[in-house]
Amino acid sequence: MYEPEWKTPTSKAEALAVLGEIGEDAVVVAGGTDIAPLISKRRIRPRVLVDLGRIEDLKFLSVGPANYGGSATIGALVTHGALARDKGVSETAHVLSAACRTVGAPQVRARGTIGGNVANASPAADGAVALVALGASAVVESDGDQRREVPLPEFFSGPGQTVLRPGELVTGITFAAPSSVARSAYRKAGQRNALAIAVVSVALVHEPEAGTVRIALGSVAPTPIRAMEAERLFESGWMDVSGRAELLGAVAAAAVRAASPIDDVRASAWYRTVLVEVLTRRALEEACF
Numbered sequence: 001m002y003e004p005e006w007k008t009p010t011s012k013a014e015a016l017a018v019l020g021e022i023g024e025d026a027v028v029v030a031g032g033t034d035i036a037p038l039i040s041k042r043r044i045r046p047r048v049l050v051d052l053g054r055i056e057d058l059k060f061l062s063v064g065p066a067n068y069g070g071s072a073t074i075g076a077l078v079t080h081g082a083l084a085r086d087k088g089v090s091e092t093a094h095v096l097s098a099a100c101r102t103v104g105a106p107q108v109r110a111r112g113t114i115g116g117n118v119a120n121a122s123p124a125a126d127g128a129v130a131l132v133a134l135g136a137s138a139v140v141e142s143d144g145d146q147r148r149e150v151p152l153p154e155f156f157s158g159p160g161q162t163v164l165r166p167g168e169l170v171t172g173i174t175f176a177a178p179s180s181v182a183r184s185a186y187r188k189a190g191q192r193n194a195l196a197i198a199v200v201s202v203a204l205v206h207e208p209e210a211g212t213v214r215i216a217l218g219s220v221a222p223t224p225i226r227a228m229e230a231e232r233l234f235e236s237g238w239m240d241v242s243g244r245a246e247l248l249g250a251v252a253a254a255a256v257r258a259a260s261p262i263d264d265v266r267a268s269a270w271y272r273t274v275l276v277e278v279l280t281r282r283a284l285e286e287a288c289f
């Protein structure tokens with residue numbers, strides 16, 4: 001019978017020490033919503049499970065109006081439910097609370113963490129796509145005071161793959177908080193309204209004073225991606241009020257060019273392409289015009 005060894009550290013320092021000692025035989029469990037099904041279906045058989053659930057110092061949340069224009073941080077163990085409910089997140093990083101509200105069902109949001117959402121590296125991960133639009137980085141730490149901040153587009157190396165090395169833990173997420181006048185939008189299409197993984201998602205953060213926009217796409221490439229050409233097109237044309245209809249079309253078309261969707265059980269590549277166009281337009285209309 002499969003009986004993994006359980007480790008239950010109660011502080012970040014203890015978790016890093018355990019991970020440093022055990023190395024690649026150790027697998028981290030946060031909320032368990034992604035990893036528990038893999039274990040119960042016998043897809044993976046880790047020798048040691050390191051349960052992060054008792055670590056209070058990874059549950060901090062510092063996102064609110066006080067952070068406008070400064071740096072915002074979220075502990076890896078903050079749940080989707082907490083992010084969806086938090087007034088400060090809603091006011092300062094609306095795109096993130098909007099994305100977290102769409103995750104699974106209340107039970108999944110109560111257990112699933114933002115660190116797990118990022119470390120699981122699904123191209124459809126709602127929190128991760130919103131964080132890419134916020135320009136966020138993963139805070140990665142290991143034993144011996146080793147710490148690095150990895151911008152999320154570089155953190156993901158493929159579906160289910162990251163640049164995390166054995167012994168490393170995502171301890172939090174950090175980003176420059178948008179300004180007080182920033183606007184944002186999260187648009188997601190799934191196969192139904194509740195308990196649906198994204199067929200396509202679009203996250204957008206617009207800074208009207210700087211004239212910038214960040215557009216992130218989910219479920220249309222091996223990892224969550226930025227639509228950089230679309231961003232540049234928007235920035236070069238959005239001040240021209242008379243040309244807005246054309247601009248919307250051109251930016252949405254550029255977002256489609258950034259995508260490389262595939263056919264899978266949830267949708268065809270063709271349908272995903274249509275959705276990128278439509279959802280990008282809607283996100284632009286909601287947050288920019």
Ligand SMILES: Cc1cc2nc3c(=O)[nH]c(=O)nc-3n(C[C@H](O)[C@H](O)[C@H](O)COP(=O)(O)OP(=O)(O)OC[C@H]3O[C@@H](n4cnc5c(N)ncnc54)[C@H](O)[C@@H]3O)c2cc1C
Binds near residue numbers: 027033104108117171
């Ligand atoms: C029914 C159901 C519906 C779902 N719907 C959605 C949805 O709509 N949108 C969505 O985005 N996701 C959805 N998910 C997936 C899942 O809930 C999320 O990805 C969640 O955020 C995972 O977090 P967790 O804490 O449960 O991670 P876990 O399952 O504990 O871990 C996931 C992976 O990340 C690693 N890991 C976890 N935390 C860390 C860390 N701090 N550092 C390093 N590695 C770490 C684990 O080792 C594991 O490989 C759904 C899952 C279920 C079961």
